Amino acid sequence: MAARRLSLGGLCAVLAAAASAWADEGKPQRIASLNLCTDQMLMMLVEPERIASISFLSLQNERTPPELRDTAAALSVNHGLAEEVLLQEPDLVLAGTYAARPAVGLLRRLGVQVEDFAPEMSFDDMRANLLRMGDLVGERAKAEAIIARFDADMAALQAQAGEKDDMPVFADIEVNNWLAGAGTLSEEIVNAGGYRTLAETLGVVGHQNVPLEVLMTTDPDLMALETPWSDPPSLATNGLAHPALQRMAAARDVIDMPERFTICATPYSLEGARLLAAQRAGGE
Amino acid sequence: MARTVSYPLLVSGLVVALCAALAGSMMVGPAAAGTFELFNLFARGDGDVAWMIVREIRLPRTILAAMIGFTLGLTGAALQGFLRNPLADPGVVGVSSTSALGAVLAIYTGLSAMFALALPVMAIAGGLVCVVLLQWLAGRGGVLTLVLAGVAISSLAGALTSLALNLSPNPFAAVEIIFWLLGSVTDRSMDHVALAAPFMVFGWALIAWSARSLDALTLGEDSAASLGVNLARVRWMIVLGAAVGVGAATAVAGVIGFVGLVVPHILRPYVGHRPSRLLLASGLGGALLLVAADIFVRLVMVGAELRLGVVTALIGAPFFLSLVLRARAELEA
Numbered sequence: 001m002a003a004r005r006l007s008l009g010g011l012c013a014v015l016a017a018a019a020s021a022w023a024d025e026g027k028p029q030r031i032a033s034l035n036l037c038t039d040q041m042l043m044m045l046v047e048p049e050r051i052a053s054i055s056f057l058s059l060q061n062e063r064t065p066p067e068l069r070d071t072a073a074a075l076s077v078n079h080g081l082a083e084e085v086l087l088q089e090p091d092l093v094l095a096g097t098y099a100a101r102p103a104v105g106l107l108r109r110l111g112v113q114v115e116d117f118a119p120e121m122s123f124d125d126m127r128a129n130l131l132r133m134g135d136l137v138g139e140r141a142k143a144e145a146i147i148a149r150f151d152a153d154m155a156a157l158q159a160q161a162g163e164k165d166d167m168p169v170f171a172d173i174e175v176n177n178w179l180a181g182a183g184t185l186s187e188e189i190v191n192a193g194g195y196r197t198l199a200e201t202l203g204v205v206g207h208q209n210v211p212l213e214v215l216m217t218t219d220p221d222l223m224a225l226e227t228p229w230s231d232p233p234s235l236a237t238n239g240l241a242h243p244a245l246q247r248m249a250a251a252r253d254v255i256d257m258p259e260r261f262t263i264c265a266t267p268y269s270l271e272g273a274r275l276l277a278a279q280r281a282g283g284e
Numbered sequence: 285m286a287r288t289v290s291y292p293l294l295v296s297g298l299v300v301a302l303c304a305a306l307a308g309s310m311m312v313g314p315a316a317a318g319t320f321e322l323f324n325l326f327a328r329g330d331g332d333v334a335w336m337i338v339r340e341i342r343l344p345r346t347i348l349a350a351m352i353g354f355t356l357g358l359t360g361a362a363l364q365g366f367l368r369n370p371l372a373d374p375g376v377v378g379v380s381s382t383s384a385l386g387a388v389l390a391i392y393t394g395l396s397a398m399f400a401l402a403l404p405v406m407a408i409a410g411g412l413v414c415v416v417l418l419q420w421l422a423g424r425g426g427v428l429t430l431v432l433a434g435v436a437i438s439s440l441a442g443a444l445t446s447l448a449l450n451l452s453p454n455p456f457a458a459v460e461i462i463f464w465l466l467g468s469v470t471d472r473s474m475d476h477v478a479l480a481a482p483f484m485v486f487g488w489a490l491i492a493w494s495a496r497s498l499d500a501l502t503l504g505e506d507s508a509a510s511l512g513v514n515l516a517r518v519r520w521m522i523v524l525g526a527a528v529g530v531g532a533a534t535a536v537a538g539v540i541g542f543v544g545l546v547v548p549h550i551l552r553p554y555v556g557h558r559p560s561r562l563l564l565a566s567g568l569g570g571a572l573l574l575v576a577a578d579i580f581v582r583l584v585m586v587g588a589e590l591r592l593g594v595v596t597a598l599i600g601a602p603f604f605l606s607l608v609l610r611a612r613a614e615l616e617a
Contacts, residue, residue, distance in 0.1 A: 175456055177471075211314035211589075212471045213337050229454050232394040235463055236456035243473050244340035 027138030028092035034080045034103065035096030036063055037264035038117050041130055042094060043071050044146060044266070045139045052088040053078040062228035063260050065268035082106040092136065120265035123154070123188055150267040154192060157273050161194040170195035170276065171220035172257050173245065175227050175236040178209045186262045189269055193276025195222065216244055222279065223249045224257040255279050289554050291561055298568035302350070305575040309346040310338060312582050344477050345469040349578040349592075350571040351477075352469070352533040353543055355484050357570020358563055359526045360544020362491045365498040365559030366522045370549070370607065371431050374530040375541035377418055378437030379411045383527075383534035384464045385441045385448070386410025390535075392452045400475075404483050408531030414441070415523045466593030467538035469578055476536040487529025488567070494521045495560035502559060540593050542600020543570045549603070573599075 030052040033039045039054040053076040058064050064072055078085050080100030085093060085107060093114040095104045108114050115136055120126045127147050134143025161167070170190050173179065180186030181197060181204030190197045198220045202210065225245060230237045261272030356374060363372035374380050390396040390406035414437055421433040445464050449457045497518040500508040509515060533540075547569040548562055555561040577595040584590060 213313045213341050216337050216341070217333055229456065231397075232392055232452060232454055233397050234392065234452065234454040234456040235460050237454065238391075239471060242340075242471060243475070244336055247336065247340070 028090075028136075030088070030090045031092045031094065031137060032078060032085050032088055032090035033094040034078060034085070034100040035094065035117065037119060037129075037266075038094040038096060038133070039072070040065065040068060040264050040266050040268075041117075041133050042137070043068050045130075045134060045142055046137050048075060050137075051075055052090040053085070055080065062258075063263055065260060065266065065271075067268060082110075086110065086112070094133070094136075120185065121183070122185055123150075123265055123269075126150075126265035146267060150270070153267070153270055157192045157270065157277060160277055161192060164191065164196065167191070167194055167196045168221035168280065169198055169201055169219075170222045170224070170255075171198035171215075171218065172224045173198075173215065173240065174259065175229070175234075175240060176209050177212055177215060177239070178207055179204055180207050180262065181205055184262075185265050185269070189261060189272045190276060192270065193273035194280045195276050212242065212244060216248065220252065222253045222255055222276075224255050225249050226256045226258075228258065253279070291555060291565075294551075294554050294565060295568065298565060298572060302568055302572045302575065305572055305579065306346055306350060309349065309575050309579050310342050312579050313337065313342055314582065340473065341471065344472050344474045345578060346575065347477050348469045348472055348480070348537060349574045351481060351484050352537055352540065353571035353574025354567040355487060355529040355533045355570070356540065356543035356574070357547040358488060358491055358567035359530055360570070361548040361559065361562045361566035362494070362498065362522050363526060363544070364548055365562065366494075366501065366518070367430060368501070369430055371545070373542070373545035374526060375438075375539065375543075376431060376545060377414070377434035378441060379414045379526055379530045380534050380539040380541065381438040381441035381445070382410040382414035383407040383531040384410070384539050385445045386413075386531065387535040388445050388448050388464055392448060392454065392457055400479060404479055404532045404535045407535035408483065408528050410441070411527035411531035411534075412524075415527050419519075419523070462591065464538045466591035466597075467534075467540035468581075468589070468591050468593075469537050470581075470589050472536060480532040480536045483532030484529050487525045487527075487532065490521045490525030490528065491563065494518045494525070495563055498559035498563075502557070538593065540574070540596055542596045542604070543573055546596075546600050546603045547573060549607070 027050070029050050031042060031046065031050055032052040033042045033054045036055055036057040039058040042051060042054065043058075048071055054072060056077040056079050058068070058072040058075075059077060061069060076088065078088065080103050082103040085103060090112065093104075093107055093112055095114055095116050097116045097118045104114050104116070115133075117129050117133070118125070120129055127150075130143045130147055131140070134140040170193075171179075172186065172190070179197070179199035179202070181199030181202070183205055184207060187197050187200060198218055199208070199210075202214070202218070204210070225240050227237045227240060255275065257272060257275065261269045359379075360373045363374070363377065364370055366372075384407070386406040386409050387403055390402045395406070396403040417437055418430065418433055421436075422429040442465065446461050449461050449464070452458070497508065497513045500511045500513045501518070503511075505515060544566075548566045551565045551569050552562055555565055573596070574592070577592055577599075580595055581590040581592060
């Protein structure tokens with residue numbers, strides 16, 4: 001037993017030495033990402049040749065910004081399973097703090113470097129995650145450039161958006177009547193586009209599903225009822241076709257707000273704010 | 285065991301209670317918790333909104349809860365009388381689960397989006413498959429065989445339902461396993477009423493037609509046959525009525541268990557053990573139970589609504605256990 005423990009310790013030491021040697025040598029060259037949002041940041045930061053695999057979710061156009069779709073389509077994918085990721089021989093694995101946890105534990109035990117990223121609940125989170133990933137993959141300057149450009153775009157939108165009290169109300173009703181309220185990424189995007197969210201006016205903090213009856217008693221200026229997941233259907237997506245909701249929408253302006261803007265915080269999310277700003281400019 | 289309540293009194297009592305529950309169901313909801321708040325909406329000049337809430341949201345769920353409860357209570361009473369088996373219930377024998385499987389296949393393949401009637405028709409077909417299987421597996425067996433066959437069919441149908449939902453590329457489908465296994469009438473619309481109601485009424489008619497024969501059957505199959513009962517025809521009417529009614533109910537509200545088991549058992553002592561009388565009483569009792577349960581899920585709402593099937597199971601499962609205890613006591617006696 002003692003000998004075995006010794007040899008294990010020896011192995012760890014060798015691995016640690018190898019790891020530090022690799023760190024000196026340069027940037028990771030085979031990076032695997034197990035999470036949709038780390039996928040997107042990774043594709044923005046490094047050349048496709050350095051990506052070992054991304055999650056299969058990034059192949060779904062409903063979730064991936066158009067700007068990244070071609071890159072994603074050409075890459076290998078993983079399904080968050082330890083075995084397939086190991087076979088791809090990554091030198092760095094990026095994971096979300098809530099997804100593929102069994103695989104993450106297993107990969108760590110086998111000595112693979114896994115870095116966890118908490119989901120971005122705001123653009124501040126996005127800035128922090130981008131900078132941290134930039135450091136990890138050796139592309140700090142690129143991350144800083146992306147953020148600088150994002151900040152400029154954001155400032156331009158906010159200048160246009162005006163005072164919050166004057167903003168019209170936008171009801172982005174997601175499947176199962178979920179609304180995104182105060183302290184969410186959606187709120188930041190909607191505010192940047194010159195609208196308040198319906199959830200804010202209802203006093204909702206975070207995400208909450210609101211009974212259909214309560215939605216009926218509200219009076220938003222603009223509504224979004226679309227979901228990209230209607231074919232094949234589900235009860236949840238069919239629920240948005242409820243006659244009461246449809247009647248409410250028929251009496252108001254309606255906009256198509258794809259949900260990919262709010263799944264992950266990236267500079268591409270600002271496209272959602274631009275859609276809203278154009279709607280507001282057109283309406284006035 | 286016979287209690288001294290006359291049948292007309294029992295039925296009118298159930299009708300009055302059901303009417304009260306229906307009225308209550310129209311007045312209770314998250315938008316206006318109490319009756320007065322609803323009237324306030326009207327008074328404030330938000331009459332349109334109040335009407336829309338009542339007409340488009342509360343009316344369909346109230347109609348569905350009442351009709352589905354009636355179907356389940358009636359079918360439970362009919363199955364128990366016909367099979368002369370106290371544990372026969374659409375949920376226990378597996379009709380509800382196979383109907384749910386049929387409905388799931390219709391919805392998640394997109395079939396019902398192209399052709400709305402596919403939803404009730406597929407659910408009814410699922411129910412029919414179950415009753416045919418039951419006839420084959422347990423047609424001649426006792427209480428135990430039927431329940432075992434029902435458990436096997438339910439588990440298989442439940443597993444296949446979960447499989448179908450897991451295979452769906454729609455990201456919300458997997459979560460909806462809960463709806464299909466536990467049932468709900470939340471946010472159903474008048475479209476669902478229009479789809480399911482005609483089939484449920486047809487199922488009631490088929491079962492009502494066989495009421496007299498059920499009375500004769502209490503004397504045993506041979507005596508019933510000598511009284512002129514065509515057993516084969518009665519069997520098919522009840523089996524078809526159960527599949528059509530429960531299939532249509534499950535297609536729009538998922539599996540709601542135990543109603544057909546509990547209600548006939550509670551009411552049986554009051555109707556003098558005559559199956560034909562039990563049918564109407566159980567239907568009314570089932571409607572009352574489900575409308576009341578649906579009011580309850582709205583009143584105790586914390587974040588998300590409870591599922592109807594949770595409430596009926598909380599009432600029904602202890603009742604089922606008490607039946608088991610009673611059966612054991614009879615065996616030991």
